[in-house]
Amino acid sequence: MFLCGSYVPPQYLPWSPGSYLFLLETCLFLLFACTAAGSAGSMPSMNNQLNELRSLAAKAENRRTETGIPRVAMVQGKIPEHMLAAVYDPMINVILQGSKSMTVGDRTLRYDPATYFVMSIDLPAVGSVHPSVSGEPYLAVSLTLDPTVLSTLFADLPKPVGRVEHNLGFSVAPVTTDLMDAWVRMLRLMGDPDAIAALAPVYEREIIFRVLQGPHGWMLREIAAPDTAMARVNMAIQWIRRDFAEPIGVERLAERASMSVSAFHRHFKAVTNLSPLQYQKRVRLLQARTLMVANAKSVMAAAFEVGYESATQFSRDYARVFGLPPAQDAGRILGDTRAIRP
Template structure:
């Protein structure tokens, strides 16, 4: 595996200190060290392979650490705060990720034996060690950056292979559950999508549970288990992240942005913003621009 990791590190060394597109659909890479709160975002479902350095991801009150030669799977949209760090010997953080499309997973499942889904109230994010087969698929995928004329023909098959290798691993159930319409995780995904699209509106948990075709108690337990947040906490995180992006872009002051994302009290907004990002809005914007 060391030779595969070395080649992947060489291929991703061209990445910038931010998410960098590769020219391959749904595949991106990143290197460097980024201040923690600059990585606060709603993360889309993805498979992320850590090549060097290490990363922490905090969702709700849960924090996971990802080291080299591990990958993590996030199977629903999650508001999270990430922090990345160089290795102890100074190599920069390097990682590559594939955004998951449930439709692609569904076509792959049609060609595979049926398997069990996740257990009751399972989290929708976790970490596992890479395998040589998984790394081999990633090597062939990233080599396409140097042969762009082959991307259209070969990238879809390499993407299916990466997904296949993950489906065979300990977190394969996550991919299966988001691609199958009758699982609790896919139903929670419907509610999550509604919250993301309507975050400024008041929400009723009973209405979300009905949308997910679950009882209120089952919906609440599945939602909290999958996201590490209650539905109202999830909405708050999405509101604050959206507000932060507006403030960083200079699209309004703290008061106008607070009302725009659904807060009725600018004071409450500033208090919750500072709790989430470490500084009140104006000072956080100043810190971001200095960085």
């Protein structure tokens, strides 16, 4: 006779009714014990995956470091401040060590090791990174989302029953062992470049698929589906980014997005945490900061190049966002307060 999955010879089986109850309770105890052991055993698996990813990404620099794998990058250490304030492309970002904060509008999200951040649309954000409690440098890997890959994968999946319109275009969630496993296989390709062309697209789809299965799945589905409010807002965002230095009319953007002005404004703010005009202003200010820090543009030249007609208004808006007037802020970043001309 088989008992609890093991063969027990008949001569050793007790036959009283009480013995049956004892055996049943014993089997249930063993079943739960084995289940608990299996669950506990999954934890080292996650730790092993995290440790391997840290090892694979150990050559990352303190700026976006290309891996040789399309759309996959890594970064490590203290990142220059002006590089953390930018218009971020849609991405999946996994923290391996340390922590990071991302502020969009008036909302700040913080994420730690074994969590991932998804941004489904282009957003002007200010980031800050921190080492781990024990002092190890910040370390992360990211996958920039390709709209074509996302839409083709979405088309291959069963359509969800019904549609629920969701809002915010960025969020944080804990990783899973399945997602981490796909990331491990992706980064291993850095040591096998001949396999990148064949396998990277497979792993890329798997990473996105695992995210689609998780708490962020709705967000990517909303952006991949052609006729959702988030997809329409995304179209407007592309128009603003392309022509950020030009005056924009909310009425015209709403018309292009096939929405009423009130509905467009409401959905835009819900997705980006900014109004359309605030979004354009953040894009302008971030671009101006880059022009001053990286291209040594004067304050006035940077202001006019990004679309401002008044240097005074530019300085006022800049100080409101970055905390200092433009020349002082850029000089602080460069380590020389005389580096930027008015």
